[in-house]
Amino acid sequence: MKENILETLKNLNFTEYEAKAYLTLLEESPLTGYAVAKNSGVPRSRIYEILDSLAMRGDILVSPGNTPQYTPVPAKELIKNRRMKAEENFELAEKSLAEFERSANDRENIWNIMGRNEILDKVKACILSAKKRILLEIWEDEFEVLESELRQAANRGVNVTIIAYGEIVCDFANVYLHYMGYEITEEYGGRWLVISGDDSEVVAGIVSLGKDSRAAWTMHVGLVMPITEVMIHDLYLMEIMEEHKELLEESFGVNLAKLRKKFSIHPDYKKHYVD
Template sequence: MKETILETLKNLNFTEYEAKAYLTLLEDSPLTGYAVAKNSGVPRSKIYEVLENLTIRGDILVSPGNTPQYTPVPAKELIKNRRKKAEENFELAEKSLAEFERSENDRGNIWNIMGRSEILDKVKDCIVSAKKRILLEIWKEEFEELESELRHAAKRGVTVTIITYGKIVSDFANVYHHYMGDKITEEYGGRWIVISGDDSEVVAGIVSLSEDSRAAWTMHVGLVMPITEFVIHDLYLMEIMEKHRELLEESFGKNLVNLRKKFSIHPDFKKHYVK
């Protein structure tokens, strides 16, 4: 009978010595550590380590004093605690595995998002989940709707770096004002948004078409890498223009217009992504 109970306790994550000590205390308590060792057969060199582990886990109680004495948590309470802990572990495992499975699936997919509000909602999700860095290209109109989430991210210790089109003032982010400002809206025929969270998730798309706005969200490395690097290279350009604008415009025209014309396929030298 006793051997069966010892095996049962082992199945509840007791070591052999812990099981013997607990069962001894169930039979007779309170006992000193010396008495537990003597009655259980646990070596005296190990008994206090065993009793400390049981105490920390909440399986036994200890009365302070010159000679501490130990008493067990009642068997019903022990089983109740173990069942509660097991259920918590199962719930945690279920949630964690589901999130892992979803995350792994997301890494291989590219999701289409329709509608300006829906796009901004997904950008907010990206901001909330970021832990290290947010890179963002944005116009003032969209920034105002995302400012609260971005501020909270910065308070969590996330580095927020923004390339803005139009005047944006921020006391929590590194802000780079694009050298063309609002003029670029006219050339491109609309506003876009690009966000990279922790170099592992991106949302990129057009947000100036109301319900017809569209964007892509993905964790696919084949898009995350080039889109993130696109933003980083724009940051390089902002730094270079800040320090050497006069020299660059002498070579390539105001706002580098000659470069933009060189790589345009349209006679009016404007972009025609938005029809």
């Protein structure tokens, strides 16, 4: 009978020595550590370590004094405490595993977002979750909506770098004014927004179509990597233009117009993504 109870206690996360000490105290208490060791068969060299472990876990109580005495928490209370702890652990496991599963799925999925406000809300979430770096391509209109969140990110130590189309001025970010922001607005017939957060998630899409605006959000490395690197290469180009604009325009026309025409597939040399 006692062996069965010992096995039951082991299933409740007791070691063999802890189970023997607890059962001994259930049979008779209070007892000194010496008496618990003598009655339970737990080695005297281990008994105080075992009793301290039980006390820290709340399975027994200690009466302090020159010779401490020990008494067990009643069996019903012990079971109640174990059940509550188990339920807490199951709830935590359920929540944590669901979050992990969702995170793992998010890394493989590409999510469609419709509507300008909805896109900007997702961008705000991306800004709030960033811990190291934000890369952002943006027009003035959308910057005004996101400025507060971007400032908060900078204040908590996130490096914020903005490729700006139009006159964006701020004191908390590295701002690169695109050398042909206004021309691009005319040429593309719309505004886009691209954000890369910590090189681990991106939101990219068209934001100038009101409710018909559309964007994609993903953590899929197959898109996060190339989109982030395209933004970095834009920064390279702007640094190069800053240093060598006259030389480059001599070869490729004002604002590199010859290059844009060279790689256009439309006779009017405009983009038609939103037609």
